[in-house]
Amino acid sequence: MNCVELIQNHVDYHASSYTSLSDKIWELAEPRFQEYQSSKLLQDYLADRGFSVRADLAGEKTAFIAEYGQGSPVIAFLGEFDALSGLSQQADDIKHNPLKEGACGHGCGHHLLGTGTLAAVCALKACMEENHLPGTIRFYGCPAEENAGGKAYLVRDGYFDDCDLALCWHPELVRRAVYGSSTANFRAFFTFHGTPAHAAIQPEQGRSALDAVELMNVGVNYMREHMIDAARIHYAVTNTGGIAPNVVQQEAQVLYAIRAPKVTQVKELYERVCNIAHGAALMTETSVDIRQVAAYSNLISNSVICDQIERHMEGLGPISYTEEELAYARRFQTAISEMDRKMMPENACAAFGREIAQEQLKLPIYTAIAYGNHHEDMKGSTDVGDVSWMIPTAQFNVPTFAAGTAFHAWQAVAQGKSSIAHKGMLYAAKIMALTACDFLLDPSLVDQAKKIFMEMLGGEVYPNPLPPECQPGIW
Numbered sequence: 001m002n003c004v005e006l007i008q009n010h011v012d013y014h015a016s017s018y019t020s021l022s023d024k025i026w027e028l029a030e031p032r033f034q035e036y037q038s039s040k041l042l043q044d045y046l047a048d049r050g051f052s053v054r055a056d057l058a059g060e061k062t063a064f065i066a067e068y069g070q071g072s073p074v075i076a077f078l079g080e081f082d083a084l085s086g087l088s089q090q091a092d093d094i095k096h097n098p099l100k101e102g103a104c105g106h107g108c109g110h111h112l113l114g115t116g117t118l119a120a121v122c123a124l125k126a127c128m129e130e131n132h133l134p135g136t137i138r139f140y141g142c143p144a145e146e147n148a149g150g151k152a153y154l155v156r157d158g159y160f161d162d163c164d165l166a167l168c169w170h171p172e173l174v175r176r177a178v179y180g181s182s183t184a185n186f187r188a189f190f191t192f193h194g195t196p197a198h199a200a201i202q203p204e205q206g207r208s209a210l211d212a213v214e215l216m217n218v219g220v221n222y223m224r225e226h227m228i229d230a231a232r233i234h235y236a237v238t239n240t241g242g243i244a245p246n247v248v249q250q251e252a253q254v255l256y257a258i259r260a261p262k263v264t265q266v267k268e269l270y271e272r273v274c275n276i277a278h279g280a281a282l283m284t285e286t287s288v289d290i291r292q293v294a295a296y297s298n299l300i301s302n303s304v305i306c307d308q309i310e311r312h313m314e315g316l317g318p319i320s321y322t323e324e325e326l327a328y329a330r331r332f333q334t335a336i337s338e339m340d341r342k343m344m345p346e347n348a349c350a351a352f353g354r355e356i357a358q359e360q361l362k363l364p365i366y367t368a369i370a371y372g373n374h375h376e377d378m379k380g381s382t383d384v385g386d387v388s389w390m391i392p393t394a395q396f397n398v399p400t401f402a403a404g405t406a407f408h409a410w411q412a413v414a415q416g417k418s419s420i421a422h423k424g425m426l427y428a429a430k431i432m433a434l435t436a437c438d439f440l441l442d443p444s445l446v447d448q449a450k451k452i453f454m455e456m457l458g459g460e461v462y463p464n465p466l467p468p469e470c471q472p473g474i475w
């Protein structure tokens, strides 16, 4: 049997075990660095299918690598499985209805992401065995994509050093290979320590940590005029020092997120923000502790891999849906917020171009391929970016939700166990395995991907954004 048929048949034959696995991970809904059961489910499945598994990597208990094959090329498949806090939601319900108030939910589809990637490596292993293909395939169980950038620690500790290329996918609203980039993003806590005092009796003795937080924020807000337009700086005051106005606050804390198109630009802005924090401490006679807790690098896409992905998307054609599935998606479109609905035409034009967007907007689930030439860079961040600075990397999207659905929202959680989500996941598995298979069959493609990769880097090397003292953790 040829590779294309074998891979497709393998995914289809095992479809029900993959859908029940992704449903289980949806139900577990474990957040960053606490994905113990989700990680174990994926590890056990891959071990049962003949992969050698090593876990607890780079200080991340829930990280693992499952490997099959030998020699080169070494292809990395990136799987995620973390949920988001506060997004608990009943499946299939178009009303906001938490399963458990305050619990987590899979609002970014990472239960599909991890399981679809697992299905891809299983199908590719079967194909390698049948056709005696050389090479090594590795499923990287990557924890804490959300808010902690788990992959950056795996990169820092060298787990990708001997890889030739990496593939990943993400549940989405459109079918596309991601030719664009994403923003780099640092997160850091600034904790100020002052001297407490009664605010009326001995104010002259006190030195306010809250004053320092406020002055730091003022300083950063003045800095905005003098930074590149594409940068974004957000902050949240995480400790005001208490609720008593008649006490000079001894401790106060602010969490900053700093984004820019390139990790080198974020590094520079971060240093300026740190200087402002030191300035605020000096002004208020307080001290400041700075603790960086996460860093995401920008995504460097690889057009050689993306071209292969697009070719397979064209070859497989669009996903077909039943009348029931289309009705389900239409029902969920009634739950889209007014703001998201208003954005739909603009987003569809950005993805498909004006002409195709007009047709696609009539459908409850988008079916067309969003070709590379329409792409804008992503405003958000992903830790896939860190891998992409090390080896040629490509990411692609497959529709898993009704058109217009917002991510990191209960509407996405509610659709996570639908047959639309399952179909998208299985489709992604096929595209991923077929693309990787091209690189196993033709080593010159690996060389081409590496050549483009070097051109994209333009002489730069990975500017490891994590200081040595920065460890994976829940904060």
Ligand SMILES: [Zn+2]
Pocket: 108, 109, 110, 145, 170
């Ligand atoms: Zn995500």
